Amino acid sequence: MKDKKSVVGFRFAWAGLKAVMKKESNFQLHLTATAIVIAAGFFFHLSLIEWAVILLTIGLVLITEMINSVIERIMDFTQPGYDERIKEIKDIAAGVVLVTAIISVVVGALIFGPKVMQLL
Numbered sequence: 001m002k003d004k005k006s007v008v009g010f011r012f013a014w015a016g017l018k019a020v021m022k023k024e025s026n027f028q029l030h031l032t033a034t035a036i037v038i039a040a041g042f043f044f045h046l047s048l049i050e051w052a053v054i055l056l057t058i059g060l061v062l063i064t065e066m067i068n069s070v071i072e073r074i075m076d077f078t079q080p081g082y083d084e085r086i087k088e089i090k091d092i093a094a095g096v097v098l099v100t101a102i103i104s105v106v107v108g109a110l111i112f113g114p115k116v117m118q119l120l
């Protein structure tokens, strides 16, 4: 019984993931960047700890983008019309994604920067 519930729960979670992949262009952009970073990781033979940091950073960006999408949907549902309070909530949620995106660029530069330099 519990197993069946877990499988159903997983199916809903997978449906949520598919919805963001299909409907959110920013999420698709992050997924493209993720594929490029992972390919670069194999090319540069990252160490285990470097992989761990890169994967955690990728996860952070994808998760915050998903949370941002959830907040946008709740706001659109709560107040479809223009509202200054909704604007601030959505702007802050977008700011969260921006912060993680900046962190991911810095992490990428720290890990890949020296390796790219060695190639030049």
Ligand SMILES: Nc1ncnc2c1ncn2[C@@H]1O[C@H](COP(=O)(O)OP(=O)(O)OP(=O)(O)O)[C@@H](O)[C@H]1O
Pocket: 024, 025, 026, 072, 079, 080, 081, 082, 083, 084, 086, 087, 088, 090, 091, 094
């Ligand atoms: N109901 C609203 N009231 C006031 N400002 C809003 C409202 N909806 C959106 N905005 C403003 O428009 C910006 C963009 O909102 P929107 O919901 O279109 O998200 P988005 O960043 O375009 O994401 P997506 O492309 O995923 O829809 C918000 O950050 C906010 O400044």
